[in-house]
Amino acid sequence: MSDASCIYERIAAAGIKLNPPGKPVAAYVPFVESGKLLFLSGHIAKQAGQPWVGQLGRDMDTATGVGAARAIAVDVLGTLQAATGDLNRIARILKVLCLVNSSAEYREHHIVANGFSETLEEIFGDAGKHARSAFGVAQIPSGACVEVELIAELR
Amino acid sequence: MSDASCIYERIAAAGIKLNPPGKPVAAYVPFVESGKLLFLSGHIAKQAGQPWVGQLGRDMDTATGVGAARAIAVDVLGTLQAATGDLNRIARILKVLCLVNSSAEYREHHIVANGFSETLEEIFGDAGKHARSAFGVAQIPSGACVEVELIAELR
Amino acid sequence: MSDASCIYERIAAAGIKLNPPGKPVAAYVPFVESGKLLFLSGHIAKQAGQPWVGQLGRDMDTATGVGAARAIAVDVLGTLQAATGDLNRIARILKVLCLVNSSAEYREHHIVANGFSETLEEIFGDAGKHARSAFGVAQIPSGACVEVELIAELR
Numbered sequence: 001m002s003d004a005s006c007i008y009e010r011i012a013a014a015g016i017k018l019n020p021p022g023k024p025v026a027a028y029v030p031f032v033e034s035g036k037l038l039f040l041s042g043h044i045a046k047q048a049g050q051p052w053v054g055q056l057g058r059d060m061d062t063a064t065g066v067g068a069a070r071a072i073a074v075d076v077l078g079t080l081q082a083a084t085g086d087l088n089r090i091a092r093i094l095k096v097l098c099l100v101n102s103s104a105e106y107r108e109h110h111i112v113a114n115g116f117s118e119t120l121e122e123i124f125g126d127a128g129k130h131a132r133s134a135f136g137v138a139q140i141p142s143g144a145c146v147e148v149e150l151i152a153e154l155r
Numbered sequence: 156m157s158d159a160s161c162i163y164e165r166i167a168a169a170g171i172k173l174n175p176p177g178k179p180v181a182a183y184v185p186f187v188e189s190g191k192l193l194f195l196s197g198h199i200a201k202q203a204g205q206p207w208v209g210q211l212g213r214d215m216d217t218a219t220g221v222g223a224a225r226a227i228a229v230d231v232l233g234t235l236q237a238a239t240g241d242l243n244r245i246a247r248i249l250k251v252l253c254l255v256n257s258s259a260e261y262r263e264h265h266i267v268a269n270g271f272s273e274t275l276e277e278i279f280g281d282a283g284k285h286a287r288s289a290f291g292v293a294q295i296p297s298g299a300c301v302e303v304e305l306i307a308e309l310r
Numbered sequence: 311m312s313d314a315s316c317i318y319e320r321i322a323a324a325g326i327k328l329n330p331p332g333k334p335v336a337a338y339v340p341f342v343e344s345g346k347l348l349f350l351s352g353h354i355a356k357q358a359g360q361p362w363v364g365q366l367g368r369d370m371d372t373a374t375g376v377g378a379a380r381a382i383a384v385d386v387l388g389t390l391q392a393a394t395g396d397l398n399r400i401a402r403i404l405k406v407l408c409l410v411n412s413s414a415e416y417r418e419h420h421i422v423a424n425g426f427s428e429t430l431e432e433i434f435g436d437a438g439k440h441a442r443s444a445f446g447v448a449q450i451p452s453g454a455c456v457e458v459e460l461i462a463e464l465r
Contacts, residue, residue: 034249111336135409138257139262302445
């Protein structure tokens with residue numbers, strides 16, 4: 001069985017349920033395709049459908065931030081499914097930008113971002129390995145603790 | 156009349172005057188083309204040609220931030236005109252990154268960003284609908300309140 | 311001699327030694343290729359192989375920040391070499407994102423970013439001129455003072 005054909009089995013094994021992207025709260029669309037490139041909008045962390053509010057280094061610890069980043073990965077998988085109709089169309093996750101709502105002292109943004117990155121690798125295998133930047137921002141819309149956008153390559 | 160051919164009429168109707176991009180204040184160029192992709196540098200908000208200084212949540216309110224984001228959209232249209240020679244060459248606005256100069260408490264970055272996004276939709280119609288990330292940053296060059304970069308697809 | 315064939319002479323003249331990228335400290339890869347596009351992960355500033363810690367406007371001045379950004383350019387050249395096998399394969403540096411670890415008052419992020427941009431122009435000539443965004447972030451992984459990611463076009 002090819003690596004790609006295992007995607008849905010891995011998603012099931014991880015206990016992930018794919019949900020369609022929520023309606024954007026502002027004037028943008030959740031994804032745009034251009035040639036082989038697929039651009040995803042920033043996805044904020046949510047808990048029970050609501051913004052997962054918190055700031056790392058102030059009122060949220062790294063382990064919780066990792067969980068929030070993983071929750072974003074689950075939402076991103078739903079958006080990728082909506083964008084492609086079939087996740088096997090994803091040739092590669094190319095580039096991830098991970099924004100961590102951060103105090104001026106917090107320094108573990110890369111560990112938080114791993115909650116996202118490791119979930120994508122878990123599901124897509126080598127095709128899930130991506131270039132990435134992670135850093136701390138002053139705030140995120142609705143007070144969310146983490147926000148992630150990405151660029152993927154389509155077959 | 157095609158959607159695209161209305162662009163300059165919509166620009167006139169919106170009272171927008173297209174200006175060539177200002178000379179970058181640093182070691183970069185305002186735009187770079189690669190295949191069908193056009194990458195625009197970050198444009199900071201300006202007022203009367205000077206940086207529009209302010210921080211959301213400290214000394215600027217959301218409505219003013221929306222106006223500043225709209226002012227960036229006007230400047231971006233000028234840069235797109237300079238880059239393409241004809242705005243009808245824009246096939247799609249793909250991806251927008253909107254940085255809001257933000258206190259650690261401010262949470263309406265997405266509303267500020269709408270000042271930019273809605274202006275592009277107003278001018279380009281469906282081709283103006285884009286993927287987007289918006290978030291709060293600690294500061295912006297010259298103290299500007301908002302900065303926007305984008306990627307567009309050319310015909 | 312073509313502009314491109316001078317690259318390694320310019321690198322030698324600048325006293326730059328190309329080093330392979332360090333092992334990422336988290337779950338990502340240093341670069342990903344897609345068609346003609348090459349995406350580089352965020353590179354944090356390092357000094358003697360360790361994160362170059364500091365915040366502009368708090369405990370680091372602009373001149374030091376410029377040096378840190380130049381140090382990132384040297385590391386990025388090493389990553390580009392590892393990614394391409396031959397820097398003459400770089401057709402153009404397309405887009406740079408420069409994140410400056412910044413207090414809420416600091417306003418010279420674009421000058422810091424020039425330490426990176428001017429080094430790339432020095433080495434690649436016109437092919438090194440890029441679109442760019444620079445801004446101040448709340449913090450950077452490991453407390454580094456500057457972080458840079460980029461997209462390049464390959465021949």
